[in-house]
Amino acid sequence: MVKVGIIGATGYTGAELVRLASRHPRVELVALTSQTFSGQEMARVYPSLYGFCSHTCKNFSPEEVLSQAEVVFLALPHGHAVPIAEEALRRGVRVIDLGADLRFRDVRVYEEWYGIKHPNPELAARAVYGLPEIHREEIASAQVVANPGCYPTSVILALAPLIKGGYGELESIVIDAKSGVSGAGRKTEIAYLFTECNENLHPYGVARHRHTPEIEQELSLIAGQEVRVSFTPHLVPITRGILSTIYVNLKVQVSEEELRQVYEEFYREAPFVKLLPPGLWPHTRWVYGSNFCHINFTLDRRTGRLILASAIDNLTKGASGQALQNLNLMFGWPEALGLDYPGLSP
Amino acid sequence: MVKVGIIGATGYTGAELVRLASRHPRVELVALTSQTFSGQEMARVYPSLYGFCSHTCKNFSPEEVLSQAEVVFLALPHGHAVPIAEEALRRGVRVIDLGADLRFRDVRVYEEWYGIKHPNPELAARAVYGLPEIHREEIASAQVVANPGCYPTSVILALAPLIKGGYGELESIVIDAKSGVSGAGRKTEIAYLFTECNENLHPYGVARHRHTPEIEQELSLIAGQEVRVSFTPHLVPITRGILSTIYVNLKVQVSEEELRQVYEEFYREAPFVKLLPPGLWPHTRWVYGSNFCHINFTLDRRTGRLILASAIDNLTKGASGQALQNLNLMFGWPEALGLDYPGLSP
Amino acid sequence: MVKVGIIGATGYTGAELVRLASRHPRVELVALTSQTFSGQEMARVYPSLYGFCSHTCKNFSPEEVLSQAEVVFLALPHGHAVPIAEEALRRGVRVIDLGADLRFRDVRVYEEWYGIKHPNPELAARAVYGLPEIHREEIASAQVVANPGCYPTSVILALAPLIKGGYGELESIVIDAKSGVSGAGRKTEIAYLFTECNENLHPYGVARHRHTPEIEQELSLIAGQEVRVSFTPHLVPITRGILSTIYVNLKVQVSEEELRQVYEEFYREAPFVKLLPPGLWPHTRWVYGSNFCHINFTLDRRTGRLILASAIDNLTKGASGQALQNLNLMFGWPEALGLDYPGLSP
Amino acid sequence: MVKVGIIGATGYTGAELVRLASRHPRVELVALTSQTFSGQEMARVYPSLYGFCSHTCKNFSPEEVLSQAEVVFLALPHGHAVPIAEEALRRGVRVIDLGADLRFRDVRVYEEWYGIKHPNPELAARAVYGLPEIHREEIASAQVVANPGCYPTSVILALAPLIKGGYGELESIVIDAKSGVSGAGRKTEIAYLFTECNENLHPYGVARHRHTPEIEQELSLIAGQEVRVSFTPHLVPITRGILSTIYVNLKVQVSEEELRQVYEEFYREAPFVKLLPPGLWPHTRWVYGSNFCHINFTLDRRTGRLILASAIDNLTKGASGQALQNLNLMFGWPEALGLDYPGLSP
Known part of the structure; x- marks a missing residue:
């Protein structure tokens, strides 16, 4: 213990x-x-x-x-x-x-x-950036781990294999993210009252949200060059859950099937990242209360864009579950110890 | 296994x-x-x-x-x-x-x-009525268990100690229950569409809901005489959760403190029933996704009524969690095996 | 103007x-x-x-x-x-x-x-208690009107004809009310955050909510004797809407049909109170954003109880719509002027 | 009449x-x-x-x-x-x-x-495409009007002035739209049950939603050349409301202030389109139940992208309100007749 x-x-x-x-x-x-x-x-x-x-x-x-x-x-x-x-x-x-x-x-x-x-x-x-799927080894020996932000977790996991493989035009990345209200914490501000959030939907922090540079730091590291993204968060009337929808122009000829293999390979050892079958788009409910990240994408031939979506529970994989996953790595325990439960659905 | x-x-x-x-x-x-x-x-x-x-x-x-x-x-x-x-x-x-x-x-x-x-x-x-807190022994040896309805679970657990002790006027029991929509199952009827349930609230099955006789059977058994209740269910825009608010005239002089001891004693061996501290009223969120039943009550001296409330997750303690609790008893395993997880809150 | x-x-x-x-x-x-x-x-x-x-x-x-x-x-x-x-x-x-x-x-x-x-x-x-359906004349000539609370509006309108007619046992009245969160105003308290209210349901102020004596004052006035009630409010994850479910033992032999005539008669001149057809129970959504109060009831022969339900929009008929209705009366305008819009459904 | x-x-x-x-x-x-x-x-x-x-x-x-x-x-x-x-x-x-x-x-x-x-x-x-802000004159004399889809209404109104003015790179347009569930109609499918939509969030129809070509037809007409867009709709647990967030690379040097004048000018005669003040992003709640379309945008200098958002009520401006607006034009009445009510907020 x-x-x-x-x-x-x-x-x-x-x-x-x-x-x-x-x-x-x-x-x-x-x-x-x-x-x-x-x-x-x-x-x-x-x-x-x-x-x-x-x-x-x-x-x-x-x-x-x-x-x-x-x-x-x-x-x-x-x-x-x-x-x-x-x-x-x-x-x-x-x-x-x-x-x-x-x-x-x-x-x-x-x-x-x-x-x-x-x-x-x-x-x-x-400090080591505590995204286990990217920095597993450094985390294992770290004395201090900086657990990632919720949005960056959902975005970096969705994009890492694509960018690592050099498939995307780096200047074309548009990230449209939607978060449940628990992402704001337990702050008593008017904006987070039930009456203000319920039956409502809006963007915030447009072009200046603080998770932007965090996403850029990690994507740049993976790409080996500076990456700039457009990142727009939205507040959605759910308690838990982040869904990030991401648009990237492809710069090389590649089939969707090949990309699926790239992703499968990249996350072969990752117990918490699941590429869903073709056509089954991530739903935040499927990862509700769990430490999983569900990902899917489609290649839109009309526009030459890859459209990706990823879903996590912002409090679990987006924060505290991931922190325990880091703990597991730091102490040499199985990565999923105490965390491998299915989401609560419905 | x-x-x-x-x-x-x-x-x-x-x-x-x-x-x-x-x-x-x-x-x-x-x-x-x-x-x-x-x-x-x-x-x-x-x-x-x-x-x-x-x-x-x-x-x-x-x-x-x-x-x-x-x-x-x-x-x-x-x-x-x-x-x-x-x-x-x-x-x-x-x-x-x-x-x-x-x-x-x-x-x-x-x-x-x-x-x-x-x-x-x-x-x-x-068949044995599978409410473990009431029929623990018969369940253990049963070949066939009838798992209780969701509403009856929340109501019987709230009333059993009171009625067993003979404190309540049996003809005065009024039960006003509220349920999340998952209680209706996955039925594709207009009434259960998101657009019909969201931002809405209404009673249904007034004075004729089928859980009424189930509640009456078990309360009668505990009371040793026939009990008739008024039971009104309501549909509330949450996915999981039942809250039952119950009104009973007291027929004997008893203090709230004494009643608290009665309840504590009754549920001493029950791993999933919690009498909350005075003044802390059950919230369905606190048992969300869990097998717990939270109960509280207050004695209203102005009207001579005891007002009780109980909360469960209708899919867990109100159905499938309780079914596994029964399985545990039937196989002689610890009653809480595989079920002792806290609710998801928030 | x-x-x-x-x-x-x-x-x-x-x-x-x-x-x-x-x-x-x-x-x-x-x-x-x-x-x-x-x-x-x-x-x-x-x-x-x-x-x-x-x-x-x-x-x-x-x-x-x-x-x-x-x-x-x-x-x-x-x-x-x-x-x-x-x-x-x-x-x-x-x-x-x-x-x-x-x-x-x-x-x-x-x-x-x-x-x-x-x-x-x-x-x-x-001051005149500004419930137009009960105090229409006094309001017309009042210099100062005290607009009723939201819960009392829903309760008094549901009970007035019954009590006026002397049909109910006055000491048996149990009121179980459910309110949307806007009833709490725009107060920045933890309890009213989206994350605390959403997917949650609980009673509050049990046996001591301040709308109790307001209900009792008006019912006593109508009854011509002191009335004491049990009143339990609940917080429900909707923005607008109050649903009150009310239980009263009948003290005289009367059919449901006769009671329906009593109600129709009582509210003949009231533009905003609707007794729904038999079996159609009030839904808060049907009065959403409107000044209407929908009422229905059934006589439960098994228990001898009348079970009533009423629905209003707490911000409209429960507050500001009613205030304008009072203004209309005070200035001799048609009672429904500027207020006769249907609810927003869905 | x-x-x-x-x-x-x-x-x-x-x-x-x-x-x-x-x-x-x-x-x-x-x-x-x-x-x-x-x-x-x-x-x-x-x-x-x-x-x-x-x-x-x-x-x-x-x-x-x-x-x-x-x-x-x-x-x-x-x-x-x-x-x-x-x-x-x-x-x-x-x-x-x-x-x-x-x-x-x-x-x-x-x-x-x-x-x-x-x-x-x-x-x-x-048939005339019945978006009054774009086709006001043709509608006035039309025998048959094709009322626009809900998503296209929100998107075309947000982009028309920009594209008309030639400011945007036409091949760069990414539209990420979010809709309340009433957009699906009253269809009894599992996907639209309360239990499936509530506390959930997901994209659907990615790269193949039927509103895509409708958006493209109208934007192409305005641009005077073929426009292709990426359009991704999402289902969000609200009853009414569409929020479209739109990303466009700018192809000419222009300040945000100049663009604001372009929009103000374009919609000078439009009673239902409001460009909100800088920094105030559209919320679907602000147009709830109303015929208004709220728009705002910001110029992100880091990426050279204009980010726009627009909000409508999908049933009102996105469908039936707009249909009555068309009726008003067809009969020569004031465009806003019977429609100029504020949204229901909260």
């Missing part, structure tokens, strides 16, 4: 970590922290956990948490992870950060898009 | 059985049958099952299924279970029926409310 | 007033006030109003608003209406208050349930 | 026609036909219409309907409009067809995408 602490346990990604960790055969939760719900039982804040979690949330204290835990998950708003990560590493505690603070190799990109100065560029450079 | 067949695998309760059974440590699925999707892969009908189920659905053939299975789950519309159950029992295959055909000890009640003649009253008399 | 001001225009009932008033043939909006959105265009706060409202919201100033308006609607949280109403009346401006501050003839009831001292009991006594 | 018949009144677009027509000051409904609900009162099929429509649905009989009506709306599945339109025109009755049968000037396109032979190419050639 590995002793695990969760910093920021009462946000949605924190609660999802507790849900999954409570059933993981090798994880022992030793500390849950929360500013807002300090002093309250976790199972009172999320009564779905009655019978599964007897912890009381506490204010974060480095002493208390970092002396007990062997790994800490940070589920905090951006801008808060670095000092805690530094202290943890100092004490030999490994770190999986679910926020954005350590995702960028070049902190100038972070500073430009997030509008704040990065406090420790060296740490950022040292 | 016990070999299990599912007759009617592609309806919602059938699919939920497959979801749960695919992760149950002692269940081996040997046959899935479906009229509508015969010849199709189960994972094509419910793509959430890719990687978890490689079965192809077949038309039901007694030979094929009953020669392989040690237990069969029947997930069929009412009126179809008896001949299959008879054949199964003849071959020594145990039966868990998720429909209504074997739920009534007195088949005249069945015949009156369901409007069809019962083909085998003896079998009905022999 | 009558000059109208709206105090608190950017909450949901305020915005609904603007929506309806913008199409009312005799209303001229002269001032919209808002604390939160002061200085912003109303059509920027609610872009559905582009082309219908060119007002900018202002902080409330008695001078400015009350010197221009002939009537003011107060759409404020409780506890804020009295000083503004006093000032308005002083200046001869008539008042329609959508809050709770002037709904109780006996302010002790208000003080007990709302937990605050009433600043002007005399004004409360003088 | 103009006498109007509706052929196919009980589908969703038929019912929306009745809702709007019942409040239109110059329309008199003289006949409603329905195959499925023949012999039933329209207000029983859609109880929101109680008090607004006293018609009983009948089977279509040319004699009966076409001898009374001056105009008929056809709200039928594709493949059924031509014989009725022919008969109507023969009798001097004008036709507004809400289906696809008369939308294509070149019936070979229709035959290719719809897979059926067109029975009357001459009639197709004679």
